[in-house]
Amino acid sequence: MCHTAAEQDVTRELAGIRPELTSAYLAALPGARAAVLARLWRGLVHEPLPWIATRAVGSEGVTLHLADGRRLHGPPSDPWATGTAVTALQLDGIPYDHPARLMTALHVAGGEQFAAELDHSVASLALSRTAPRPAGPPVAPWEWEQRSPDGHPYHPGCRSRPGFSATEQLAYAPEHRPVVGLRFAPVTGAVVRGPWPSQLRDGDATLIPVHPWQAAHVLNGRTLLPGPQAHPLLSLRTLALDTQTHVKTALSTQLTSAVRDLSAYSVDCALATCEVVERVAYRLDGRLHIARTLAAAGAGTPDLAAVLRQSPYVYAGTGEQVVPVAELPRYFQAHTSRERLARITEFGRLALGVCLDLLALGIALEAHGQNLLAVLDADGWPRRLVYRDLADIRISPARLARHGLPAPPLIGRLLDDDPSVLRRKVLSCLITGALAPLAGNAATLGTLLEAATRDLPPSPDLHALRTERLPVKALTLMRLSQQGDQWALLPNPTTIERD
Structure with a gap:
């Protein structure tokens, strides 16, 4: 394996500070490359990147026809799948197994800086995966937040920590406890x-x-x-x-x-x-x-x-535990497939009901896997939710007023009455950051959304969830353009009959 600059830096540093980790780190690199490459491929296939002219889906995968005439080919891409690995993509017949090298070869605007981020993401992800997995259930509450090495399930920069040396990651990153x-x-x-x-x-x-x-x-x-x-x-x-x-x-x-x-x-x-x-x-x-x-x-x-x-x-009440939603996929693995689906459906019903009810009242939460936590009973059933970190929510003064709630004593970016902005904030975070990672693929997500929304009261926001393409942050486009939040609209996986 020919190592990239970031991989070499971490390897050299480990040899000096933690030589016992070096072999585990090197062994983790191929899997880390494949995991980040899968996330990058998701972005290339599903986001509105201006230098991709057309996309062709066939029985052997997806071919992207680039504006400069080249072709990039890879496996089928389910935008809602998690835990996937892509070992290589073919650019005009040349295989690329490292996302940073592929991004460099694409020669697109913003690609050089993004390639460096992808290099850091792979190197840091491999280092994260050297952390020993906890042997048993958490003892202290913060241990729930230190169990996962992989970071964001869809972001190519899932472990990009530029400016952090290997020493600093081992000293400060939660997965190293x-x-x-x-x-x-x-x-x-x-x-x-x-x-x-x-x-x-x-x-x-x-x-x-x-x-x-x-x-x-x-x-x-x-x-x-x-x-x-x-x-x-x-x-x-x-x-x-x-x-x-x-x-x-x-x-x-x-x-x-x-x-x-x-x-x-x-x-x-x-x-x-x-x-x-x-x-x-x-x-x-x-x-x-x-x-x-x-x-x-x-x-x-x-x-x-x-x-x-x-x-x-x-x-957490007596017999209950509070679990970050990002950790629920691993928590529910202990159950049978039927039990797991029942519990994630119950979580979906609870989370969608809460977020849509709150949205109707005028509060748009950013309810992703970090900010949202589930209160589970002794049998692992979701009973209530906890939300933390209100820094990036949106508040609608008009909706508050319609429900007899006082105007917020605030000004600035937190306030917004645009229904599309409010809806996008809620649905993109809740589905991409919570429900889709729990489902793990489009088919299960569709089943989950159908069951979880069946008995919810009708509303314009629920109608949009059922009938429109689903908004998600265009994570790859955002990193290439350096322009803040940008969006992709993905096929709605629900099997609900259209109105």
């Missing part, structure tokens, strides 16, 4: 929303928790103090301080699709947004808990801020 030592940045005159804890103050200064990667790479000229030990969660920059409280830190690096930080707007609106959503969620008769925003603080810049949140795991 480290304990992370946070830092404190003393800030006088900080913007504070909510009751900032007294133990996070030093006289007139607010002590803002800082991720150690941020401390080393972004804030390295600033005075920092030792902070608490914490456990990284599915969203790498969010950590559990204890069983009651999570902290979302500013981490100014690109993880998957975008540079993550904490804007002054997010800090300023954090508590008010939570109060609006809690007020609306109260109308759902206990089906949805909101992991409350406790406080937020910032220095006025996106690279130094933090949000304290209630742990979603506090909503």
Whole structure:
């Protein structure tokens, strides 16, 4: 195997810091290449990329006719399938088994930078897969979030962590189950929303928790103090301080699709947004808990801020457990096929009912596998939901008003009355980030959607779900164009009879 630059970098670094991992890392590389190549192939087949002229589906796979006359051929691509592997794609008869090398060979706008991201994604995914799998069920609640090495099921950059060395990934990434030592940045005159804890103050200064990667790479000229030990969660920059409280830190690096930080707007609106959503969620008769925003603080810049949140795991009652939706596919594997389908259908009915009811009231959640958690009873049946991280939801003042709810005390990007924008936010996240990974393929997703929506009350949003093509983020197009959210419309897999 001829290794790429990122693969060579990780191999050399492991030889110096963790030589016992080197053989496992090298053994994981072919599978990591095939997993990322499958995600890239999904994007090439199903997204509106301007340099693909036509697509031809045949008995032996899919052929993409490129605008420059070349042809790219690969296997059939189910846009809703997960866990797939593509070992090679043929570009004018030449096989490519590495997504970065293929992207370089395509010679398209934005391809060079995206190829580097794909290289990082493969190298980091192989490193993630060297983490030993947990032997038993979680003991501490944050252990639910440290069990999966593979990241986003559809994103080619599922493990792209540019700027993170192998040493830093082993030290900070949740799948390696480290304990992370946070830092404190003393800030006088900080913007504070909510009751900032007294133990996070030093006289007139607010002590803002800082991720150690941020401390080393972004804030390295600033005075920092030792902070608490914490456990990284599915969203790498969010950590559990204890069983009651999570902290979302500013981490100014690109993880998957975008540079993550904490804007002054997010800090300023954090508590008010939570109060609006809690007020609306109260109308759902206990089906949805909101992991409350406790406080937020910032220095006025996106690279130094933090949000304290209630742990979603506090909503587990006697005999219950709270599980991130991203982990439900593995959790349900312990059941028979029939039991598994029954449970994911029940989850689909619960999740769609909650999200569509909340949407009708005026709140569009971004309910993907990280933000949404399921409360399961002792037999593994979904009973309620918990939602965390309200930073990217959308709120419709017009819909709130129609239901007699007060106007939100907010301005800016969180507010939107456009039905297509609101619907796209909910359906793209819920289906792509939660229901489709649970189903695992288009046929099962169609069965799931049909059963889960059968008894839901009619609404324009439900009608769109049943009859229209389904919106998803065009993840490959987004990385190539560097233009933020862009969309693809995928065939609706439901078997529901069209109106």
